[in-house]
Amino acid sequence: MEKEQNPLSNDANWPLYFEKTRYGNPRENLVRVIDLFDKENFQGVCIDIGSGAGNDIGYLLEKGWKVIAFDPEEKSQRIIHERFSNHPKLQFTRANFKEIPWQTIDLVNCSFVLPFCEKDYFDSLMQNIVSNIRPGGRFSGNFFGLNHSWNHLSLVSKEKALSYFQYFDLEYINEIEEDKISALGDEVYFHNIDVVGRRKS
Template identity: 30%
Template sequence: MHGSGDRWRRYYRQTAERPPRETLLAALAAWDATGRPPAQALDLGCGSGRDTVELLRRGWRVLALDSESAAIEALKHQPEVAGSPRLFCRVARIEALDPLPGAALINASFSLFLLGPEPFARTWATIRAALPPGGLFCGQLLGPRDDWSRDAGLTLHDTAAVDALLAGYRVVERREEQSDTTTPKGDRKHWHLHHLVLERAPDPAPAQPGAPAA
């Protein structure tokens, strides 16, 4: 997964023109169904910007974050976003931002599972804290039958572990997938993924003084 800067640049060139992720499109459809106007989005691990471009096209303001400067460079050179006043970019690791800036939609396509277990747990908590009630999260988690499961630096989730992450959310879409593909870097790979679109639920109302315990 990890390679030289030149290999990452080739990867970003290969993926720049790919369509947005289905999880992002599902989240945008759920948002549009409420009648709310476009707002602020975070794209965590934006890569070459396939999802950022779609968000900008639909009128969102986007903070695009990636740990690789080559990713941000590739994004800025996309003709659809060049000079956009609604695009803000930052080279940083996802787990380094605590707290995350508030956002109505947080997209994390194929990025969160690259964190180790402790950074993942902290980041998952910061994502929920950054979303207002009704805000949306979309992205992928990695299952234990994935070929990358042998990498000790990643975080894996089986079905029960995903269940535990859903507290405080309403599930808009949840799909588990296993498939065999060739990655953009040319490697054969078995994927085991959890595709998620979640809506942040309101916090429980505080108990009224003198009210009986539930």
């Protein structure tokens, strides 16, 4: 029997995913990048793509950042509204990757979202991300590697992932491969590449 597709690729399962993750911690890579900005005593504006249940948004707001957040899901919008009820430093818009109105920014955060970009738009999305980060600004996010079991998503080699950052100093790269249980309880071979980078001045 053919193995069932990853439920996360089915839009109908995002609401369940958001319920399961809404009381979770911010992603480690986000904490890492904010630590780097803290060392520079800097708080600015972050574009958070694919915000989900908003755990990263909560951390950014706590740390004094302004957040411009995007997610296409109505349930994400509802949870983020419940959690942060019109916080003055949060602007949330329902938008998919192609609909993001880009602007020059201090930080782009992409936690577990890039693999869900359509394969034929992936390069354009990455170009939009890296070209809109100001000199001295940063990227934090992750890619799924070629061995990840959800191979219908946009998977990239480490070399390909890093090739987008030719104008960046890479401050953290971590590639990991391991068996894992997903948030929705599926067995998954997890191949992940975390990246934090600072755009050269």
